[in-house]
Amino acid sequence: MNHQRRDTLKAGGGLGVLGLLAAAGMIKPEMANAAWNQTAFEAKNMDAAFAAFSAGKPAESADVVITAPDIAENGAVVPVGVVSKLPKTEQIVIMIEKNPNMVAATFNLPEGTVADVQTRVKMGQTSDVYAMVKADGKFYMAKKEVKVTLGGCGG
Amino acid sequence: MSMNRREFMQMLAVAAAGGMTLHSNFARAEKAAEALYDLPPFGNVSLLHMTDCHAQLLPIYFREPNVNLGVGSMRGNAPHIVGEGFLKHFGIKPGSLEAHAFTYLDFVEAARTYGKVGGFAHLATLVRKMKASRPGALLLDGGDTWQGSGTALWTNAQDMVDACKLLGVDVMTLHWESSYGADRVKEIEEKDFAGKIDIVAQNVKTTDFEDPVFKPYVIKNINGVPVAIVGQAFPYTPIANPRWQTPDWSFGIRDEEMQQAVDAARAEGAQVVVVLSHNGMDVDLKMASRVTGIDAIFGGHTHDGMPAPTVVENAGGKTLVTNAGSNGKFLGVMDFDVRNGKVADFRYKLLPVFSNLLPADPEMAAFIDRTRAPFLEKLTEKLAVTEGLLYRRGNFNGSWDQLIVDALIAEKDAEIAFSPGFRWGTSLLPGDTITMEHLLDQTAITYPWTTLTEMSGEMIKTVLEDVADNLFNPDPYYQQGGDMVRVGGLQYTCDPNAAMGKRIDNMMLKGKRIEPNKTYKVAGWAPVSEEAKDSGPAVWDVVANYLRSQKVITQRTLNLPTLKGMDGNPGVAI
Numbered sequence: 001m002n003h004q005r006r007d008t009l010k011a012g013g014g015l016g017v018l019g020l021l022a023a024a025g026m027i028k029p030e031m032a033n034a035a036w037n038q039t040a041f042e043a044k045n046m047d048a049a050f051a052a053f054s055a056g057k058p059a060e061s062a063d064v065v066i067t068a069p070d071i072a073e074n075g076a077v078v079p080v081g082v083v084s085k086l087p088k089t090e091q092i093v094i095m096i097e098k099n100p101n102m103v104a105a106t107f108n109l110p111e112g113t114v115a116d117v118q119t120r121v122k123m124g125q126t127s128d129v130y131a132m133v134k135a136d137g138k139f140y141m142a143k144k145e146v147k148v149t150l151g152g153c154g155g
Numbered sequence: 156m157s158m159n160r161r162e163f164m165q166m167l168a169v170a171a172a173g174g175m176t177l178h179s180n181f182a183r184a185e186k187a188a189e190a191l192y193d194l195p196p197f198g199n200v201s202l203l204h205m206t207d208c209h210a211q212l213l214p215i216y217f218r219e220p221n222v223n224l225g226v227g228s229m230r231g232n233a234p235h236i237v238g239e240g241f242l243k244h245f246g247i248k249p250g251s252l253e254a255h256a257f258t259y260l261d262f263v264e265a266a267r268t269y270g271k272v273g274g275f276a277h278l279a280t281l282v283r284k285m286k287a288s289r290p291g292a293l294l295l296d297g298g299d300t301w302q303g304s305g306t307a308l309w310t311n312a313q314d315m316v317d318a319c320k321l322l323g324v325d326v327m328t329l330h331w332e333s334s335y336g337a338d339r340v341k342e343i344e345e346k347d348f349a350g351k352i353d354i355v356a357q358n359v360k361t362t363d364f365e366d367p368v369f370k371p372y373v374i375k376n377i378n379g380v381p382v383a384i385v386g387q388a389f390p391y392t393p394i395a396n397p398r399w400q401t402p403d404w405s406f407g408i409r410d411e412e413m414q415q416a417v418d419a420a421r422a423e424g425a426q427v428v429v430v431l432s433h434n435g436m437d438v439d440l441k442m443a444s445r446v447t448g449i450d451a452i453f454g455g456h457t458h459d460g461m462p463a464p465t466v467v468e469n470a471g472g473k474t475l476v477t478n479a480g481s482n483g484k485f486l487g488v489m490d491f492d493v494r495n496g497k498v499a500d501f502r503y504k505l506l507p508v509f510s511n512l513l514p515a516d517p518e519m520a521a522f523i524d525r526t527r528a529p530f531l532e533k534l535t536e537k538l539a540v541t542e543g544l545l546y547r548r549g550n551f552n553g554s555w556d557q558l559i560v561d562a563l564i565a566e567k568d569a570e571i572a573f574s575p576g577f578r579w580g581t582s583l584l585p586g587d588t589i590t591m592e593h594l595l596d597q598t599a600i601t602y603p604w605t606t607l608t609e610m611s612g613e614m615i616k617t618v619l620e621d622v623a624d625n626l627f628n629p630d631p632y633y634q635q636g637g638d639m640v641r642v643g644g645l646q647y648t649c650d651p652n653a654a655m656g657k658r659i660d661n662m663m664l665k666g667k668r669i670e671p672n673k674t675y676k677v678a679g680w681a682p683v684s685e686e687a688k689d690s691g692p693a694v695w696d697v698v699a700n701y702l703r704s705q706k707v708i709t710q711r712t713l714n715l716p717t718l719k720g721m722d723g724n725p726g727v728a729i
Contacts, residue, residue: 069407070632073393079405126655147633150621151394152575152683 040093040103049095049102050132050139058132058139061086066131066144072123075148080104081118082142086135089115093134097143098127123148187252188512192284197502198492200377200427201289203282205296205324206455207481207579209303209331210315211596212523214271214510215581217482218546219460221259224726225437226651227629234436234459234478235726244725245462256484256507257460263544263584273483273508275318276515276523281486281508282322283516289490291377293325295384296352297455297479298433302331303579305595306530311335314526316347321522326353326373330389330433330456334601337401344369355386355431357416358409368404371416374425380493383420385449387413387432387442389456391635397602399685408438408632410445417448426496429453429489435636436478440467447471450498451489454478456636458548458578460485464503477503482581484508534592538702541589543710547580547597550626550726551639551649555580555597557711559680559694560643562701567607567691569678570664571615571645576622576638585710589702591695598680598695605680605691612662613671619647619659627651627658643714645669650719661717 040052050056067081082092092107092115104121115133123129126147133140225235236244238258247253255265256272286292300319301312312335319327332340344354357371372385390408393401413430420428427450432439435456443452447469460480467474479487485505492500527534547553556574563572580597583589610618618640625635639649648661662669669675680694691697702708721727 067411070630071391071394071635073405073407074398145633147624147628149394149625149635150618151398152622152681 037103037106040106041101043102044100046095046097046102046130052103053091053093053132053134053139055132055134055139058141060142061133061140062142064131064133064140064142066129066142067118068129068144068146070145071147071149075123075125077120078123078146079118080121080129080146081116082131082133084115084133084135084140086115086133086140088136089133091134092117093130093132094119094121095130095132096121096123096127097130098125099123188509191252191506191509191512192281194285194288194488194504194506196288197490198500200380200382200491200493201285201292202382202429202453202489202491203285203292203294204431204453204477204479204487204489205278205294205483205485206433206453206479207297207299207458208273208483209299209481209579209596210301210307210599211273211303211483211581212275212306212314212318212526214274214277215482215596216266216271216584217273217484218262218266218544218548218582219257219259220549221728222550222726223459224550224627224651224721224724226627229437229631231725233461233465234457237726238728240725240728247462252509253462253507256509257462262546262582266582266584269509270511272510274510274515275322275483276520277510277513278483278486278508279322279516279519280513281506285486285488286323289488293375293377293382293384294323295431295453296324296327297431297453298328298330298332298388299455299481299579300327300332302334302601303596303599305534305592305599306527308595308599308601309530310526311339312343316343317526318519318522320347320351321519324352325375326355326384326386326431328356328386328388328431328433329354329359330392331396333388333392333401333404334396335400336601337404353384355384356388357385357412358390358406359388360405362403362405365405371412372420374420374423380427381423381425382427382429383417383423383425385413385416385420385428385430387430387434389433389435389636390438395635395637395683397683397685400601408434408442410442413442414446414448417446421448426493427491427498432456435631435634436461436476437631437634438636439476439478440465441631443467443474443476444469446474449474450491451475451477451501453487453489455481460505460507462505475501475503477505479505481579534590534595536591538589538591538594538699539706539708541583541585541587541708543585543708544582545587545589545708545711546582548578549638551715552641552713553580554711554713555582556641557643557713558708559597559698560641560714561711562698563605563678563680563694564643566697566701567605567678569607569644569676571610571675571677572643573618573677573679574641574643575681576626576640578636578638589708591699594695594698594702598693598698600681602681602683602688603693603695604682604687604689605678605694605697606682606687607691608677608679609674610677611672611674612669615645615669615675615677616659616662616671619662620656623649623651623658624655628655646714647716648719649716652720
């Protein structure tokens with residue numbers, strides 16, 4: 001039962017999820033290249049990352065919720081999800097404090113989009129994961145520690 | 156099959172007359188057994204709970220720890236209390252049968268008096284007795300059932316699968332089971348267990364689309380009351396054990412999904428909701444404070460035998476958290492009085508399984524004999540005699556692990572040796588013969604390879620810090636529930652209260668400081684990375700060679716770290 005969906009997709013001509021979505025006209029190629037924030041993705045510390053978005057020091061908000069494992073099962077693909085309950089959420093940014101380049105992903109949300117995103121990030125070591133949200137022109141954030149361990153030795 | 160009290164006492168008397176090995180003080184023990192096992196029924200819904208038996212089909216000795224530290228908010232609270240403090244906390248009389256069952260105090264002497272514990276034939280008698288006095292009672296198995304013995308390993312878990320069916324397990328969840336590989340687990344679920352035993356685990360999903368791998372819960376009707384049993388597998392299985400064994404399964408704690416499962420079960424009409432958990436007790440306690448609507452969490456993994464539940468308050472009411480020890484040593488009995496659609500009252504007792512006080516169930520005994528027969532020659536090979544007590548459990552070391560790291564250093568010509576902080580593994584008394592079976596009780600896993608690695612001083616520190624954080628992180632959700640890696644050759648200082656990366660200090664080897672840039676020869680076993688498959692001979696072969704050459708194993712001196720900041724902590728008695 002658990003392999004069904006993946007097998008169906010594999011059987012779908014090897015297009016993969018993005019390919020299928022693109023084929024269905026849901027993602028246009030130019031959307032992927034829109035508003036690429038070069039400075040942000042090259043930021044080497046948190047202050048520089050915030051600055052690249054002109055975010056100042058965002059206030060922590062309980063309306064921004066990060067879903068991520070407490071301990072990563074595989075540091076190379078850590079599932080991270082962010083939900084913003086703030087009205088007029090227009091952007092969600094995921095940052096990994098201890099990564100050489102902090103900014104892992106930015107999502108620009110067209111008006112009316114449900115602010116609920118998910119991706120996989122690479123983490124070399126235990127770090128705080130930040131979610132920064134721009135809503136109605138203002139910046140907010142939340143953070144959560146994700147531990148990356150060597151493994152082994154479990155009871 | 157059921158058995159009333161009179162039949163039980165008759166059976167006990169027959170067993171005694173038939174030469175059952177009871178110490179001279181039989182009358183006292185018989186009275187104790189009557190008092191222990193004649194548990195008055197209560198309420199209308201009963202659940203029996205066993206966990207972490209680690210495939211021990213025969214009676215064994217198991218010494219409880221004298222080091223089980225709690226840090227931060229966990230300091231001094233159950234389960235982090237040992238020895239006399241434990242007796243005081245739970246109101247147990249020193250020197251009693253229960254004192255021996257629940258603590259390490261006077262272990263050798265008391266073990267000689269009261270005999271071995273556990274064994275599926277004796278557990279079966281107790282289960283049948285409890286089911287007879289509690290109609291409709293279900294038997295829940297918290298997992299770590301298929302791993303921990305030579306026969307479980309050699310039969311690919313089949314001996315335990317069949318034993319659990321015979322024992323009458325109704326519902327189970329998982330941890331070490333997964334180390335037989337995802338395909339084997341699903342095969343057992345779909346073939347052997349079909350229509351007999353439900354595997355439940357709300358926190359196991361596929362890595363790609365997060366589809367459920369197992370049923371999150373089942374609802375069983377007990378005397379007209381719908382009872383939901385939600386499963387929680389060990390959240391860190393693919394981290395603590397090899398990822399390659401379950402490559403398509405993702406685990407994790409998943410509080411929110413637990414809440415959804417509980418709410419869904421209530422919406423389906425469940426009047427009682429319990430969680431069968433392999434979280435470990437600290438994680439269970441935190442989960443109980445965050446998730447609402449759970450009447451009780453029956454916990455395992457950390458092998459804490461808790462005589463009474465911890466009552467945790469949360470936004471929705473109260474949740475009971477129990478933990479039922481390990482190695483078949485205990486059976487938890489929870490009686491609920493369910494009135495007007497909810498739990499009105501409860502009684503809980505964690506019954507120690509004293510093999511000499513519970514006659515063997517003939518059917519189970521015959522099954523165990525049949526299962527072991529093809530392997531007897533291998534199992535009973537005499538490797539050496541131990542002069543001292545051999546045990547494993549404890550936060551930092553045990554004499555069994557000391558013996559393993561001593562053997563690794565000698566056999567692999569290493570300077571330092573590591574042995575994982577497993578909490579399973581039985582005990583042997585001074586003068587006992589160490590057989591191959593006993594050695595396998597400490598080592599029987601599906602990734603038993605030994606390793607010899609050139610490791611920098613810096614890397615050694617990283618390893619120790621990493622494992623220490625898995626044990627002493629002040630937030631239980633970041634813990635993994637094992638003990639500290641056992642270390643041979645190397646001395647160090649440990650400050651459990653310190654932050655990650657700052658707990659380990661003063662690492663010394665033969666009187667010299669460990670240098671960060673120097674490399675050292677480090678032996679180990681149970682590597683989790685896929686690249687380390689078949690890295691070296693199985694650990695039991697390496698240790699068996701050592702034991703055969705030594706013949707007599709002298710009392711081991713435990714290599715323990717110097718502890719900082721733990722004075723007066725009720726979780727340590729050295």
